[in-house]
Amino acid sequence: MPDGLIEEDAISSPLLSCRNVSKFFGAMAAVKDFSFDLAPGEILGIGGPNGAGKTTLFELISGLNPADEGRIVFAGRDIQSLTPHAICHLGIARMFQSNAGFDTLSALQNVRIAAAFGQSSQGFPPLSYNAEIKRVADEAIEFVGYTRSLSAPVRSLPVLDRKLLMIASALATRPKILMMDEPVGGLNPEEINRLMELVKKLTRQGVTIILIEHVMRFLVQLSTRVLIMHHGEKIFEGTPGELATDDRVKEVYLGERMSKRVADYSQKAEHP
Ligand SMILES: Nc1ncnc2c1ncn2[C@@H]1O[C@H](COP(=O)(O)OP(=O)(O)OP(=O)(O)O)[C@@H](O)[C@H]1O
Ligand SMILES: [Mg+2]
Numbered sequence: 001m002p003d004g005l006i007e008e009d010a011i012s013s014p015l016l017s018c019r020n021v022s023k024f025f026g027a028m029a030a031v032k033d034f035s036f037d038l039a040p041g042e043i044l045g046i047g048g049p050n051g052a053g054k055t056t057l058f059e060l061i062s063g064l065n066p067a068d069e070g071r072i073v074f075a076g077r078d079i080q081s082l083t084p085h086a087i088c089h090l091g092i093a094r095m096f097q098s099n100a101g102f103d104t105l106s107a108l109q110n111v112r113i114a115a116a117f118g119q120s121s122q123g124f125p126p127l128s129y130n131a132e133i134k135r136v137a138d139e140a141i142e143f144v145g146y147t148r149s150l151s152a153p154v155r156s157l158p159v160l161d162r163k164l165l166m167i168a169s170a171l172a173t174r175p176k177i178l179m180m181d182e183p184v185g186g187l188n189p190e191e192i193n194r195l196m197e198l199v200k201k202l203t204r205q206g207v208t209i210i211l212i213e214h215v216m217r218f219l220v221q222l223s224t225r226v227l228i229m230h231h232g233e234k235i236f237e238g239t240p241g242e243l244a245t246d247d248r249v250k251e252v253y254l255g256e257r258m259s260k261r262v263a264d265y266s267q268k269a270e271h272p
Contacts, residue, residue, distance in 0.1 A: 013076065015040045015208055016061070016092075016177060021070030021080075022232075023056055030056040032232035034070070038177070043199065043209040045223030045240075047216075049253050052229040054212045055097055058179050061210075062094045063087040075176070088118070093175035097182050097212075099162040101169075103155035107146065110154055111137040111168045118173030140168040143205075144198060160191045167198065171207075178202060180211040184218050192218055216258060220265040228253060240266035 014037035023031040031053045038044055046054050059065035061072055063084040072080040079087050101110050112129050115136040129137075141150070144164045154162060163183060170178055180199075184192045192215065199209060199222055213219040219226065220240040228236035228249050236242075236249045243249060244263035254262060 014038055014073075015075060016210075017071075017073045018057075018061070019071045019073070021057075021060055021067045021072060023053075023060055023065065024068050029232045031060060031067075034229075034232070034234060036227060036234065036237070038208060038210065040176075040208050041203065041206075043203060043211065043222050043224050045219040045226045046210065046212045046229065047214065047219055047226065047253065048229035048235075053232040054229055055181055056232075057229070058094055058181055058210075058212070061087075061179065062092060085117070088173055088175075091174070091176035092179065093170035093173050093177070094179040095163075095166045095170055095181055095183060097185070099159060099166065101154040101162060101165060104153055106151045106153060107148065107157065107161075107165055108137065108141070108150040110165055111141055111172050114169035115140070115172035136172050136174070137168075140172040141165075143171060143201070144168045145194070159186045160194070163187070163195070164198075171202075175207060177208045177210065180209065180213075182212055182214065184213060184215050196222060216254075216262050217265050220262050221269045240269055 016038040019035050021031060021034045022029055034057065046057070048054055056065070060067040063079065063082055067080050070080065071078060074090060074092060077090070079090065102113065112133060115133045116129060118136070119133055144167050146161060146164045146168060148157060148161050154165060184195050187195065196218060199211070203209060211219070211222070220243065223240055226236070226238065226240055226243050227234055228243070230252050235252065236246050238246070240262070244259050244266055250256065250259045
């Protein structure tokens with residue numbers, strides 16, 4: 001093909017594609033025959049009742065708990081049987097539902113370890129950090145707006161700062177996709193606003209986002225598209241506005257009152 005021309009497929013092909021993915025724990029399918037596509041630049045919101053399989057879906061994509069069935073394709077490459085560190089090195093980073101971190105290490109050490117992990121093809125950190133690792137870590141810390149002590153052990157920090165450091169650590173691996181599992185759980189409304197601004201800033205930076213959230217204001221006002229899971233299956237896929245009027249979602253997840261609120265939130269949504 002002549003220089004400068006791009007195959008139409010390359011433009012329309014998704015960044016991430018899950019096809020008929022399933023995960024069984026004993027006889028129970030935590031994720032069942034699940035398919036979705038993610039386009040570059042999207043913010044895809046995933047909701048659903050407790051135990052619906054949302055976190056398990058993240059486990060399958062990040063390789064921490066591989067899928068039993070189905071294909072997961074990232075940037076044109078099958079990743080369902082790759083190791084978690086290989087998947088991270090390809091460009092998929094994730095946050096955890098709990099506030100994960102190396103609790104006894106400092107804020108700075110946490111992000112530097114992540115930067116080193118992102119740089120090393122072996123997947124384990126070196127004994128000392130080179131200038132590039134330090135620069136990447138410093139930039140990630142500044143990007144997320146972490147302003148507390150860099151030497152404070154992570155276990156001593158408030159929830160918001162732990163979350164900011166988890167995002168900075170993920171960013172330090174230079175992801176194309178960032179998966180966020182309940183990023184605003186336990187935060188107050190002002191802190192939630194701050195994280196909303198941070199997610200918008202991430203997308204402006206070119207990071208594609210998948211986020212799981214029960215806080216509907218956050219999910220609806222940020223997401224360009226929403227999936228709702230129930231018993232491991234997709235019961236809804238559409239815009240935040242369509243979510244508010246879906247009868248099945250109202251019945252199994254949102255209820256009457258929250259569906260009305262979702263309608264209000266979706267009208268106020270300003271997608272980045
Ligand atoms: N490692 C595991 N072993 C056995 N069962 C598991 C395991 N991980 C998850 N499950 C089960 O799989 C189902 C889906 O769990 P998952 O954590 O994915 O739900 P979720 O949608 O993230 O829920 P929540 O909103 O509460 O975080 C649940 O019934 C859970 O108990
Ligand atoms: Mg979960």
